[in-house]
Amino acid sequence: MELISIKSPNEIRLMRRAGRVTAQARALAGSMVRPGVSTLEIDHAVRKFIESQGGTPSFLNYAGYPGSACISVNDVVIHGIPSRHIVLREGDIVSVDVGACIDGFHGDCAATYACGRISDEARRLIEVTQQSFWEGIQFARVGYRVSDISHAVQAYVEPFGYSLVRDYVGHGVGAKLHEPPEVPNFGPAGHGPRLMAGMTLAVEPMVNQGTWEIQVMKDGWTVKTADGKLAAHYENSILITDGDPEVLTVTEDGAYV
Ligand code: MF3
Ligand code: CO
Numbered sequence: 001m002e003l004i005s006i007k008s009p010n011e012i013r014l015m016r017r018a019g020r021v022t023a024q025a026r027a028l029a030g031s032m033v034r035p036g037v038s039t040l041e042i043d044h045a046v047r048k049f050i051e052s053q054g055g056t057p058s059f060l061n062y063a064g065y066p067g068s069a070c071i072s073v074n075d076v077v078i079h080g081i082p083s084r085h086i087v088l089r090e091g092d093i094v095s096v097d098v099g100a101c102i103d104g105f106h107g108d109c110a111a112t113y114a115c116g117r118i119s120d121e122a123r124r125l126i127e128v129t130q131q132s133f134w135e136g137i138q139f140a141r142v143g144y145r146v147s148d149i150s151h152a153v154q155a156y157v158e159p160f161g162y163s164l165v166r167d168y169v170g171h172g173v174g175a176k177l178h179e180p181p182e183v184p185n186f187g188p189a190g191h192g193p194r195l196m197a198g199m200t201l202a203v204e205p206m207v208n209q210g211t212w213e214i215q216v217m218k219d220g221w222t223v224k225t226a227d228g229k230l231a232a233h234y235e236n237s238i239l240i241t242d243g244d245p246e247v248l249t250v251t252e253d254g255a256y257v
Pocket of ligand 2 (some may be wrong): 108170171202204251
């Protein structure tokens with residue numbers, strides 16, 4: 001089994017820088033979400049911004065992925081491929097997932113944005129998904145195990161009648177976009193690796209309005225809810241410390257979306 005890397009103080013400084021650029025790219029993408037904009041336009045802006053900061057988009061060409069961001073509309077859970085044919089409409093909910101690599105270290109984050117006015121149900125789904133991340137990372141501390149985070153996310157979300165995607169999970173992040181350990185968003189507490197200061201994790205609840213079951217489209221990437229209901233996503237890269245977890249994917253202004 002591959003070991004979980006513990007980042008050195010210098011590596012942590014580099015992770016903070018990558019995290020800041022990634023969060024700024026997410027905020028830029030979010031600010032572009034409005035009716036009439038294509039998901040490809042947002043993708044191009046993300047790429048230009050990351051490159052202007054001396055970075056490279058982590059997802060571009062990853063396992064053949066063709067975009068710089070994943071942009072997932074309504075019943076698309078994750079891995080929506082940006083396209084000039086996908087034009088946002090009033091009432092859509094739009095999940096944007098971005099990664100940036102700077103000086104050898106990755107940041108990875110995502111959030112779901114409203115396109116114009118959205119339904120109350122859609123807004124509640126987005127809010128519960130975001131809050132589930134904060135509930136989960138209350139356990140992102142020395143003395144707990146990975147699945148304590150997983151369990152806290154699930155325990156918060158399910159009473160709302162929503163479900164957690166099983167087929168995709170959070171992960172360690174660092175010199176590679178995906179490192180051990182896996183960080184599921186469901187399961188019993190008290191399992192998995194013990195958390196140690198210097199670990200960096202991407203915690204990313206994917207929450208479905210209906211069933212947790214998903215379907216991968218024929219393009220090999222686009223993941224949709226099996227029942228066609230809405231899905232939301234929220235992700236940040238975090239650092240385990242001797243105290244409270246530190247969110248690495250935060251903008252200069254302190255924004256987490
Ligand atoms: N944030 C996603 C993840 O953590 C994005 C990966 S998309 C890919 O896995 F294109 F890079 F595969
Ligand atoms: Co991720």
